[in-house]
Amino acid sequence: xxxxxxxxxxxxxxxxxxxxxxxxxxxxxxxxxxxxxxxxxxxxxxxxxxxxxxxxxxxxxxxxxxx
Amino acid sequence: xxxxxxxxxxxxxxxxxxxxxxxxxxxxxxxxxxxxxxxxxxxxxxxxxxxxxxxxxxxxxxxxxxxxxxxxxxxxxxxxxxxxxxxxxxxxxxxxxxxxxxxxxxxxxxxxxxxxxxxxxxxxxxxxxxxxxxxxxxxxxxxxxxxxxxxxxxxxxxxxxxxxxxxxxxxxxxxxxxxxxxxxxxxxxxxxxxxxxxxxxxxxxxxxxxxxxxxxxxxxxxxxxxxxxxxxxxxxxxxxxxxxxxxxxxxxxxxxxxx
Numbered sequence: 001x002x003x004x005x006x007x008x009x010x011x012x013x014x015x016x017x018x019x020x021x022x023x024x025x026x027x028x029x030x031x032x033x034x035x036x037x038x039x040x041x042x043x044x045x046x047x048x049x050x051x052x053x054x055x056x057x058x059x060x061x062x063x064x065x066x067x
Numbered sequence: 068x069x070x071x072x073x074x075x076x077x078x079x080x081x082x083x084x085x086x087x088x089x090x091x092x093x094x095x096x097x098x099x100x101x102x103x104x105x106x107x108x109x110x111x112x113x114x115x116x117x118x119x120x121x122x123x124x125x126x127x128x129x130x131x132x133x134x135x136x137x138x139x140x141x142x143x144x145x146x147x148x149x150x151x152x153x154x155x156x157x158x159x160x161x162x163x164x165x166x167x168x169x170x171x172x173x174x175x176x177x178x179x180x181x182x183x184x185x186x187x188x189x190x191x192x193x194x195x196x197x198x199x200x201x202x203x204x205x206x207x208x209x210x211x212x213x214x215x216x217x218x219x220x221x222x223x224x225x226x227x228x229x230x231x232x233x234x235x236x237x238x239x240x241x242x243x244x245x246x247x248x249x250x251x252x253x254x255x256x257x258x259x260x261x262x263x264x265x266x267x268x269x270x271x272x273x274x275x276x277x278x279x280x281x282x283x284x285x286x287x288x289x290x291x292x293x294x295x296x297x298x299x300x301x302x303x304x305x306x307x308x309x310x311x312x313x314x315x316x317x318x319x320x321x322x323x324x325x326x
Binding site: 006007008009026028031032034036039041043059061063064065067 | 088089090091092098111112113114115116117119126127128138140141143153154156157158159160161162228229255275276277278
């Protein structure tokens with residue numbers, strides 16, 4: 001297992017897991033989200049290949065109401 | 068009769084001059100009904116962390132028909148250039164459009180923009196291919212700088228965000244409209260229909276509002292009122308208002324009176 005930070009909270013994931021695996025595990029694989037890993041955007045088409053590393057810091061966002 | 072052209076921003080034409088937000092509605096159904104009544108084509112959305120503790124709740128965007136409405140992500144809540152730029156990039160990735168309503172806020176109480184940060188963030192995002200619509204102060208010098216930096220529109224505030232105080236400084240809004248050639252969209256502060264009409268009568272190209280509709284007693288009725296006020300104010304501007312006079316000028320003939 002490796003430890004990553006997702007939206008400010010520490011989380012354990014399997015070593016070798018990808019962004020796609022993480023989104024599936026979080027139950028948001030179908031949602032329209034955007035992902036940043038270590039302050040760099042991860043493109044949707046790369047979710048399946050983008051491997052997670054110990055200590056990675058991720059931000060997962062979506063659209064909410066705003067003006 | 069005067070023929071109004073469509074609102075055009077960065078080569079894209081919009082049928083309505085009213086742009087609306089998605090915040091503060093009591094529920095998504097109320098929001099959808101208000102959007103419909105407003106006739107708006109552009110709706111703004113905010114970019115926030117997915118709340119991982121309630122992953123089953125249906126996403127707000129699922130309620131918006133994205134074939135019908137153009138989604139404009141904002142960077143609301145960002146207090147520095149770095150956060151605003153990162154938020155804009157995330158919004159682009161989630162929305163698959165290059166457009167952003169750019170906010171760099173400088174003060175928590177008034178939510179007035181940090182125009183120095185705004186200008187810097189505009190330059191960065193324009194260089195990355197974004198179509199930047201900055202929320203700015205009603206300062207024509209700043210508006211001109213934003214235009215020079217490549218903003219596709221400038222969006223001066225009429226009064227503080229969510230205040231509903233209306234157009235506090237109409238002359239500054241007019242100065243901006245005269246000073247820049249990109250569209251001027253008044254963003255923030257419109258409280259009721261007369262405010263919207265006043266803004267449009269100043270000659271601005273459009274109006275962006277959220278709280279004015281969402282916080283009204285009946286948001287659907289207010290959305291329709293705003294739609295009519297924007298059209299009405301625009302038409303009055305194009306028509307050219309009568310000259311102001313200090314004293315009365317009779318409307319009926321002064322000759323031919325009975326004796």
